[in-house]
Amino acid sequence: MDLASLRPGMLTTRAAMHELFGGGSQGGIITPKHSPNILIYTDHASGKKYGYEDGWLEEEDEIGPVFEYTGQGTRGDQTFLGQRGSRNAAVLYHADAGKSLRVFMAAGRVASSRSSAKQQRYVGEFELDAQLPYTVRQALDEERKLRLIIVFRLRPKGAFERLTEDVITRAEVTEPQRVSAEVVTTKMVEPRRSRASESRRAAQPSYIADLRQAQVREQYLADLTRRGHDVCAFHIKIAGTNTTLTTDLYDATERELYAIRGASTREEVRIAVGQLKDFARHFKSKNPKLTTLLPEEPQDDLVRFLHTEGINLVYGDANGYTRCPAA
Numbered sequence: 001m002d003l004a005s006l007r008p009g010m011l012t013t014r015a016a017m018h019e020l021f022g023g024g025s026q027g028g029i030i031t032p033k034h035s036p037n038i039l040i041y042t043d044h045a046s047g048k049k050y051g052y053e054d055g056w057l058e059e060e061d062e063i064g065p066v067f068e069y070t071g072q073g074t075r076g077d078q079t080f081l082g083q084r085g086s087r088n089a090a091v092l093y094h095a096d097a098g099k100s101l102r103v104f105m106a107a108g109r110v111a112s113s114r115s116s117a118k119q120q121r122y123v124g125e126f127e128l129d130a131q132l133p134y135t136v137r138q139a140l141d142e143e144r145k146l147r148l149i150i151v152f153r154l155r156p157k158g159a160f161e162r163l164t165e166d167v168i169t170r171a172e173v174t175e176p177q178r179v180s181a182e183v184v185t186t187k188m189v190e191p192r193r194s195r196a197s198e199s200r201r202a203a204q205p206s207y208i209a210d211l212r213q214a215q216v217r218e219q220y221l222a223d224l225t226r227r228g229h230d231v232c233a234f235h236i237k238i239a240g241t242n243t244t245l246t247t248d249l250y251d252a253t254e255r256e257l258y259a260i261r262g263a264s265t266r267e268e269v270r271i272a273v274g275q276l277k278d279f280a281r282h283f284k285s286k287n288p289k290l291t292t293l294l295p296e297e298p299q300d301d302l303v304r305f306l307h308t309e310g311i312n313l314v315y316g317d318a319n320g321y322t323r324c325p326a327a
Contacts, residue, residue, distance in 0.1 A: 006102075008124040008161035013110060013117060014041070029072050029087035036099050038090055040069055041120065043106035044165075050074060051139035052149060055168040058242050064155060065162060067103065067126060071134075071150035074142045078150045080190050088150055089191050092133065101126040101154060105166055124160030129153040136188060137235065137244065138179040148182060171237035176247075176282050184233045184248055185218050213262030216295050216316065220260070221249060223321070229253040236282050247279050250288070256312075257288040264298040264315065273309055297322070 003020065006012075017039060018025050023032030030039040042054040047070060057066045071078045071088040079085035080092060094101055104120040128134070134152045141147045224231050230252040236245040249258045257279060259272035272292040280290055291312040298315065303324060306313050313324040 006122055008122055008159050010122045011107060011119045012104075012122060013120055015117070017104070017120065027072060027087065029091060031087055031090045038094055038099050038101050040091070040101055040103045040126075041106070042069060042103065043118070045106070050141065052137070052151070053168050055166045055242075056162055058167050058170070063129075066129065067123070067154040067156070068168065069103070069152045069154055070139075071152060073149075075147075076141060077148040080150075080188055091152055092128070092190065095127065100157070101128075103154065121161070123162075123166070125157045126154040126160075127157045129155050134188075135246070136183055136186065137246070138183050146180070148180075148186060148188075150188060168242035170242050171239050174236065174239040174282055176234040176236045178232050179235050179246075181221055181231050181233050181249060183235075184246060185214075185221050209262035209268075211262070212295060213260060216262065216293060217249065217260045219316075220258075220293055220314075220321070224249070224251055224253075234279075236279065238282075245279065248275070248293075255286060255288050256291050257283065258291050258293050258314075260293040262295065264294040264296050264302070266299075266302060268294070269298060269302045269305065273306065273311060276311060277309070 006020075014025055017030075021030075021032045021035045021037050021039060023030040023035070023039065028041050030041070032039070044053065044055070047053050052070045054069050055067065057068060060066075071091070073079065073084060073088070078088060080089040090097070090099075091101065102125055103123040105123055107119045107121040110117045110119055132153055134150050137149050137151055138146055139149045221231055232250050232252060234247045234250060236247070237243070238245065247257060248260045250256070251258070257276065259275040259279075261268040261272050269292065272294075276290040276292070280288065289312060290310065291314055292306055294313070294315040296315055297317065298313075303313055307324075307326045310326050312326050314321050315324075316322075
């Protein structure tokens with residue numbers, strides 16, 4: 001077999017792919033040294049043991065479909081750093097290294113084998129979503145302890161196979177699940193990129209706003225914690241879909257749900273209002289107060305807009321924070 005004969009939907013084995021690409025034979029992420037490819041293996045059965053499920057999202061956006069893949073590491077928080085996180089880092093920076101991501105789905109045992117070897121169905125070549133390459137969630141590890149996991153968002157690059165059985169299971173009911181505030185406040189520390197890559201990324205206004213949003217979120221969490229407040233976040237799986245929404249901070253002490261933005265512009269305030277209205281529908285039993293947290297005071301018209309929608313405002317100032325209640 002050669003690379004040209006590898007087609008989406010084709011059944012193969014790890015041994016055959018090892019012969020074609022090289023690299024190791026164990027683990028979900030294989031990084032051959034002498035091949036411009038990274039092999040990603042996933043198995044519906046193994047993921048569910050640890051509280052997650054890899055596969056296609058049912059909904060598509062204007063760019064196309066998304067395949068979610070959970071990073072490597074079954075004990076403790078997943079990471080991009082050190083030997084333990086080296087394969088996750090290889091996926092994160094695959095484009096910088098000029099490598100392709102090739103995804104394989106386990107498809108039953110090899111019929112002619114006496115071992116437990118499984119067939120692998122080739123799904124296709126992928127790349128990371130340019131806007132949101134990964135998200136951070138909470139799941140159980142192999143010792144049944146909660147930990148942070150990296151969920152990569154993969155986009156098809158060329159031909160691919162999308163079977164119904166590979167779509168992530170729909171949620172049966174809508175139920176917010178409380179998770180640690182670390183899910184939204186902890187930025188996975190990434191290995192340093194090349195200076196060229198860093199300068200290209202830093203030049204993007206959206207990235208600068210994201211950094212500021214993260215700073216505002218972390219500082220406010222620290223402030224609430226110092227005041228003895230019980231603060232968390234929520235994962236929300238919507239009934240009939242396989243989408244997982246993640247809120248910003250939730251102050252359980254004050255029953256207050258926050259939308260936090262990295263700028264005080266009209267566009268950012270509109271986004272905050274939409275997020276709060278969307279999330280609040282799923283918190284009926286808690287009936288939370290809705291609050292937007294901004295890095296500085298917005299225009300008076302935007303304050304009136306928030307208050308008209310019944311949303312409180314908190315913004316940073318020289319003395320800490322100013323609160324403008326809706327009523």
